[in-house]
Amino acid sequence: MSHDASPRPLLAQAPAAPLSGTHRVPGDKSISHRALMFGALAIGTTAIEGLLEGEDVLRTAAAMRALGATVDQQGPGAWRVAGRGIGGLTEPADVLDMGNSGTAARLLCGLLAGHPIFSVMTGDASLRRRPMLRVTDPLSATGATFWTREGGRLPLAVRGATDPLPLDYRLPVASAQVKSACLLAGLCARGTTRVVEPEPTRDHTENMLRHFGATVRVEDTAEGRVIELEGQPELRAAPILVPGDPSSAAFLLVAALLVPGSRVTIANVGLNPLRTGLFATLREMGAELRVENARVEGGEPVGDLVAAHGPLRAVEVPPERAPSMIDEYPVLAVAAASATGTTRMRGLAELRVKESDRLAATAAMLAANGIAVSIEGDDLLVEGTGGGIPGGGTVATHMDHRLAMSTLVMGLAARAPVAVDDAGFIETSFPGFADLMNRAAGNKAIRPA
Numbered sequence: 001m002s003h004d005a006s007p008r009p010l011l012a013q014a015p016a017a018p019l020s021g022t023h024r025v026p027g028d029k030s031i032s033h034r035a036l037m038f039g040a041l042a043i044g045t046t047a048i049e050g051l052l053e054g055e056d057v058l059r060t061a062a063a064m065r066a067l068g069a070t071v072d073q074q075g076p077g078a079w080r081v082a083g084r085g086i087g088g089l090t091e092p093a094d095v096l097d098m099g100n101s102g103t104a105a106r107l108l109c110g111l112l113a114g115h116p117i118f119s120v121m122t123g124d125a126s127l128r129r130r131p132m133l134r135v136t137d138p139l140s141a142t143g144a145t146f147w148t149r150e151g152g153r154l155p156l157a158v159r160g161a162t163d164p165l166p167l168d169y170r171l172p173v174a175s176a177q178v179k180s181a182c183l184l185a186g187l188c189a190r191g192t193t194r195v196v197e198p199e200p201t202r203d204h205t206e207n208m209l210r211h212f213g214a215t216v217r218v219e220d221t222a223e224g225r226v227i228e229l230e231g232q233p234e235l236r237a238a239p240i241l242v243p244g245d246p247s248s249a250a251f252l253l254v255a256a257l258l259v260p261g262s263r264v265t266i267a268n269v270g271l272n273p274l275r276t277g278l279f280a281t282l283r284e285m286g287a288e289l290r291v292e293n294a295r296v297e298g299g300e301p302v303g304d305l306v307a308a309h310g311p312l313r314a315v316e317v318p319p320e321r322a323p324s325m326i327d328e329y330p331v332l333a334v335a336a337a338s339a340t341g342t343t344r345m346r347g348l349a350e351l352r353v354k355e356s357d358r359l360a361a362t363a364a365m366l367a368a369n370g371i372a373v374s375i376e377g378d379d380l381l382v383e384g385t386g387g388g389i390p391g392g393g394t395v396a397t398h399m400d401h402r403l404a405m406s407t408l409v410m411g412l413a414a415r416a417p418v419a420v421d422d423a424g425f426i427e428t429s430f431p432g433f434a435d436l437m438n439r440a441a442g443n444k445a446i447r448p449a
């Protein structure tokens with residue numbers, strides 16, 4: 001849904017039958033954005049299979065077109081990008097609207113910093129609230145000039161550097177978006193770009209850079225993970241196979257764990273170890289969850305997830321695990337609500353700057369449905385019932401797709417139906433979410449409110 005569409009309330013209730021069957025979730029959002037961007041920078045035509053056709057990724061496709069790349073859909077999930085080469089993007093004739101997508105906006109800042117062109121970028125009301133100084137500050141050291149609205153918010157304007165300098169930057173927060181923005185700018189700079197991250201974050205950018213022929217070195221040191229990129233490589237078009245998004249699989253997975261009698265298989269899920277913190281946490285909670293057919297496809301580990309209903313117990317989730325499950329806390333909180341004992345999720349400051357303040361919104365989602373919850377500093381504490389979730393609440397989703405989907409998963413496991421005020425933003429990352437859940441449940445457990 002774009003930000004001016006009317007709200008779409010939905011309601012979820014306990015399904016008449018357990019969840020079952022084998023299902024596939026849409027392509028990985030992080031990899032899809034990057035595939036389009038790298039395709040646009042490469043020489044030749046990049047063929048992408050399994051691209052996520054969610055609104056966030058379609059914003060990136062539109063931006064790459066506006067910057068001069070040729071981007072075509074050949075069939076469902078099958079896309080072709082004819083690139084312009086490093087430094088070859090051309091000035092866009094109009095404002096670049098990145099919709100609801102932080103990843104699209106921040107990675108694009110990196111690309112634009114490295115090209116001597118003028119651009120203006122905006123987004124929807126959610127994205128216009130999110131902090132951009134975390135990318136514009138370090139990227140300014142390339143020689144690019146950024147102008148932002150008060151507080152470093154969108155809309156922003158940027159004049160990219162004519163002869164960009166390589167960055168040497170230590171990330172103040174663990175953020176794959178900031179890391180990737182620096183590396184994308186570094187592609188256009190002469191010399192070595194160096195980024196140090198305090199905790200390792202998803203490494204799809206590094207993997208894809210190598211896949212397209214760039215030289216990237218990664219080393220774990222006492223100061224953190226050091227990533228070095230040799231600037232101005234010739235990126236050569238390379239085929240991309242996008243795996244199913246583990247962050248989307250999380251919703252069906254948690255629903256299967258919570259709805260009695262359920263057993264589902266989610267085929268072809270990306271299992272990059274920097275994305276699988278939720279799966280490790282659920283196993284610690286006692287979940288029956290295993291991987292079948294583990295394999296490597298398109299340079300990323302992939303497998304089929306098999307999950308079955310069973311009792312869960314509370315755990316403490318350490319802060320250093322946050323980067324590997326940063327988008328999964330709302331749905332983990334739903335699992336924690338039905339576990340035995342109090343789950344403490346530590347170090348969640350970054351959740352405050354997502355599509356919504358996800359820390360506050362997750363607490364409100366649970367509280368509206370009869371679960372005792374509290375926030376202590378940057379920690380979220382959820383008092384599990386050890387049995388069912390009362391439900392019966394209506395949850396404000398604040399333009400946040402993950403809040404909407406987590407709420408609907410809770411409704412499937414609750415005693416009374418649970419509603420969301422607006423499910424439209426689910427289209428940003430998981431088109432067909434309600435249909436897929438209803439197929440797994442064999443009935444209309446999720447329907448318009």
Ligand SMILES: O=C(O)C1=C[C@@H](OP(=O)(O)O)[C@@H](O)[C@H](O)C1
Nearest residue numbers: 030103174175176177178326327
């Ligand atoms: O690089 C990426 O593709 C992403 C990085 C994460 O954001 P941060 O870099 O802000 O942690 C994550 O929340 C987002 O959904 C996707």
Ligand SMILES: C=C(OP(=O)(O)O)C(=O)O
Nearest residue numbers: 100101102103104327354
């Ligand atoms: C935080 C998310 O995405 P983005 O930052 O790209 O808006 C998300 O998908 O949960």
